[in-house]
Amino acid sequence: MGGITTSTPDFFVCDFFGATPKHDLAAMEHPLFSLATRPDLRVVSYAHNDTTITVTPSVKGRATIFDADILIFCISQLMAALNAGQATARRLTLTAHDLLLATGRETSGDGYQRLREAFERLAGTRITTNIVTGDTETTSGFGLIEAWEIVRRTRAGRMVSVTVTLSEWLYRAVLSKSVLTLSRDYFGLRKPLERRLYELARKHCGRQPEWRIGLETLLKKSGSASPRRVFRAMLRETIKSDGLPDYTMAEEPGDVFLFTPRSLVEAPPRPAPRTAPLAPETHAEARRRAPGADVYALEALWRAETPKAPRDPDAAFLAWLGRL
Numbered sequence: 237m238g239g240i241t242t243s244t245p246d247f248f249v250c251d252f253f254g255a256t257p258k259h260d261l262a263a264m265e266h267p268l269f270s271l272a273t274r275p276d277l278r279v280v281s282y283a284h285n286d287t288t289i290t291v292t293p294s295v296k297g298r299a300t301i302f303d304a305d306i307l308i309f310c311i312s313q314l315m316a317a318l319n320a321g322q323a324t325a326r327r328l329t330l331t332a333h334d335l336l337l338a339t340g341r342e343t344s345g346d347g348y349q350r351l352r353e354a355f356e357r358l359a360g361t362r363i364t365t366n367i368v369t370g371d372t373e374t375t376s377g378f379g380l381i382e383a384w385e386i387v388r389r390t391r392a393g394r395m396v397s398v399t400v401t402l403s404e405w406l407y408r409a410v411l412s413k414s415v416l417t418l419s420r421d422y423f424g425l426r427k428p429l430e431r432r433l434y435e436l437a438r439k440h441c442g443r444q445p446e447w448r449i450g451l452e453t454l455l456k457k458s459g460s461a462s463p464r465r466v467f468r469a470m471l472r473e474t475i476k477s478d479g480l481p482d483y484t485m486a487e488e489p490g491d492v493f494l495f496t497p498r499s500l501v502e503a504p505p506r507p508a509p510r511t512a513p514l515a516p517e518t519h520a521e522a523r524r525r526a527p528g529a530d531v532y533a534l535e536a537l538w539r540a541e542t543p544k545a546p547r548d549p550d551a552a553f554l555a556w557l558g559r560l
Contacts, residue, residue: 246325246327247329250329250335255313256316257419259308259311259416261414261415261416262409264416266282266457268291269304271429272298273534273537274297274526274529275298276300279291280298282459286366288366292362293360294357294359294361295360296356298357299354299361300354300357300428300530301432302532303354305339305423306381308418309330309338310330315410324411327402329399330399331396331398333396336348346516346519355384359379359381359384363378363405376405378403379403380403381406382401384398384399384400385398416438419481421482422481425479425480426533427536427537428530434481434482436458441495445500448494450490451467451491455467473540484496514549517550519535522535522553538553
């Protein structure tokens with residue numbers, strides 16, 4: 237396992253309760269994950285400065301920015317162990333229930349099924365890149381995770397314990413501590429673009445007084461497939477809703493967007509949700525009607541397009557879904 241000593245244990249048990257969420261720098265810097273709400277089968281090529289990336293999906297589709305929660309959980313657990321002086325390994329054993337709770341997901345049977353689908357997309361998505369991790373630059377191809385398996389199931393069919401083998405590339409990034417801490421509110425973001433904008437702000441702005449970026453560069457770094465005018469409108473909606481953790485966002489003349497840490501501005505109260513949460517049964521029905529789609533991203537889009545709170549949000553959402 238190139239670069240890992242023989243004293244490394246065969247596996248690492250994820251048992252750090254409440255580990256601080258952390259993400260690797262390369263995934264925050266570059267658009268590795270899909271922002272689409274339906275299976276994304278596009279081969280995506282990206283070049284910025286001296287970095288080149290090609291992302292190739294499997295027949296299941298490209299890994300989404302919500303699938304990356306699994307990697308964030310694994311990275312967070314490994315970093316907690318490293319900071320505690322404990323040995324680690326790139327083959328991790330984790331409790332599915334803990335992963336779902338830590339990333340703000342449902343712990344229903346459907347939640348476990350969606351977790352399995354996320355594992356499949358992560359393992360099937362292939363990256364070819366020359367990104368530097370640690371002090372090493374290599375041009376190589378790999379999956380976002382190398383392997384996964386369900387170790388045990390309950391009688392009801394739910395996965396209890398799972399093993400995940402991270403790619404050598406990602407594990408090397410963890411060992412070199414090429415990671416950044418995320419706000420726990422990140423997992424509450426249901427719009428894919430909001431998650432991506434937060435990642436970019438956290439990576440590039442950090443605790444600096446401000447960070448400016450042009451529309452074209454932001455479109456490229458976000459990985460969005462939207463046309464420029466649609467992307468600009470989405471950014472303006474994000475500014476209006478003001479829901480990014482830790483950062484405010486503003487538009488300046490010349491198609492320039494400004495990110496500022498909330499700690500440096502007097503932030504207004506976050507707007508309350510316009511509608512009540514949808515029932516788990518509604519999410520299940522939405523998945524039946526839109527196989528393979530990310531229903532949480534669809535729900536976020538519906539909420540953004542719904543100016544007034546409907547009397548029956550579950551019925552209204554399903555009716556909206558039927559018009560897509």
